[in-house]
Amino acid sequence: MKSFTIAAAGAALIGAASAKVCQNITVPVQVSARNGKFDATALTTQSNIEVTNFILDLTQQGKNFTAEVLQGYETVTGTYNLAATYCRPDSGAPNVIQVLTHGIGFDRSYWDFPLNHYNYSYVNEAVDQYGFATIAYDRPGIGQSSHGEPVNEIQAYLEVSALTALTTEIRAGKVQGVPQFGKVVHVGHSFGSEHTYLLTAMNPKISDGIALTGFSTNGSFVPYFALGGNFVDVKTNAALAPQYAHGYLAAGDASAVQTNFFSPGAFDPAVLAAAVSTGQPVTIGELLTIGGEIGVPNTFAGPVLIVTGERDIPYCGGNCLAPPAGYASIPAAAKSSFKNAGVFDVVIVPGAGHGLNLEFSHPFTYSTINNFFVQNGASPKGAAASGSTSSSAPVATSSASFVTSVVSASSAAASASGGPWSGSWEGGHGGHGQPWGHHGW
Numbered sequence: 001m002k003s004f005t006i007a008a009a010g011a012a013l014i015g016a017a018s019a020k021v022c023q024n025i026t027v028p029v030q031v032s033a034r035n036g037k038f039d040a041t042a043l044t045t046q047s048n049i050e051v052t053n054f055i056l057d058l059t060q061q062g063k064n065f066t067a068e069v070l071q072g073y074e075t076v077t078g079t080y081n082l083a084a085t086y087c088r089p090d091s092g093a094p095n096v097i098q099v100l101t102h103g104i105g106f107d108r109s110y111w112d113f114p115l116n117h118y119n120y121s122y123v124n125e126a127v128d129q130y131g132f133a134t135i136a137y138d139r140p141g142i143g144q145s146s147h148g149e150p151v152n153e154i155q156a157y158l159e160v161s162a163l164t165a166l167t168t169e170i171r172a173g174k175v176q177g178v179p180q181f182g183k184v185v186h187v188g189h190s191f192g193s194e195h196t197y198l199l200t201a202m203n204p205k206i207s208d209g210i211a212l213t214g215f216s217t218n219g220s221f222v223p224y225f226a227l228g229g230n231f232v233d234v235k236t237n238a239a240l241a242p243q244y245a246h247g248y249l250a251a252g253d254a255s256a257v258q259t260n261f262f263s264p265g266a267f268d269p270a271v272l273a274a275a276v277s278t279g280q281p282v283t284i285g286e287l288l289t290i291g292g293e294i295g296v297p298n299t300f301a302g303p304v305l306i307v308t309g310e311r312d313i314p315y316c317g318g319n320c321l322a323p324p325a326g327y328a329s330i331p332a333a334a335k336s337s338f339k340n341a342g343v344f345d346v347v348i349v350p351g352a353g354h355g356l357n358l359e360f361s362h363p364f365t366y367s368t369i370n371n372f373f374v375q376n377g378a379s380p381k382g383a384a385a386s387g388s389t390s391s392s393a394p395v396a397t398s399s400a401s402f403v404t405s406v407v408s409a410s411s412a413a414a415s416a417s418g419g420p421w422s423g424s425w426e427g428g429h430g431g432h433g434q435p436w437g438h439h440g441w
Contacts, residue, residue: 103190
């Protein structure tokens, strides 16, 4: 158990506590998912040359490699232990818990990054300054959670099944050491945002609000991420080799991590070094099924916030402000996927890259997310919702330059006729019409 204290600028807004109390827990969940069936013998890479060959096949323009190698489907079931960290204020009883899902390249420490006395910790701000409870977990296959076979087991839909089970247990008050809460909201980053999207698409009433960071519904730039990561066989990474099997891929070097997550001039080199040293791998199965999660309609009726860096690589190709006609940004086009959302808001973080929690602009990102929840019915103290959106919310810890540069979906024009992605799919919504697979590759 650990407790930390940080300055609580702006905390008077909701009267939050001054420190967080955290406990590491293990949550067993029952998982059942319809996974893709691939030839694991052919696809499990054994060398860096084989990894590069796989990435080149995966990212080939005009083709859907997932569909080409897909042999069918199989249901994968089992019990998975999720390593999680539950945090709460040191006093009081919050009414809302945030479920935090990390993306590729990280584990749950992305949300509570320890560098520089936890200066970059999202959990610190959510708990200390706003009074939320949080639970961050390692996705199945990653970190201290249960690992698995990397081609046909650890895939996107299995991980969403685990998130569904975790959320259901939290809602029912059945997670040991975690009390029952009045509301449960979800925050994701990147692949974790895709999981959060699919969670609410499959179960529209399972969440009371979602914040999708490092996200858009345009998957055409994800190959940039796959190529930029300079991925290598995990067994060539001394730190990760003892923990993972062939078929897990690690970022090749610090330049690869910088390319995919950090915008020029927007980060401390020490943070990049820490991200490299603590980085986690990705499975071949995840890369084969990434993107299809956001190819299904979403009827979620709660509040939806998207926060993406202006120079995000995988979801904007490095320029979120080069949008399709009728939208203020590339992420704003997700409006067409959330037609039932009670509140829909998009905020572009000026100058930031994909790794929002680890850049200089993180205070703005954090306050945007937490203010959005507070103002849209998910106050940790049960206060009435203000009905405001995050673009006009008070930002307790950000500089004026960030506040005045926000691009909000609330000012975007209506969708162009036929929708922004008409005719833009390679091979449809996943392989052969299935609701998963490559999204635009």
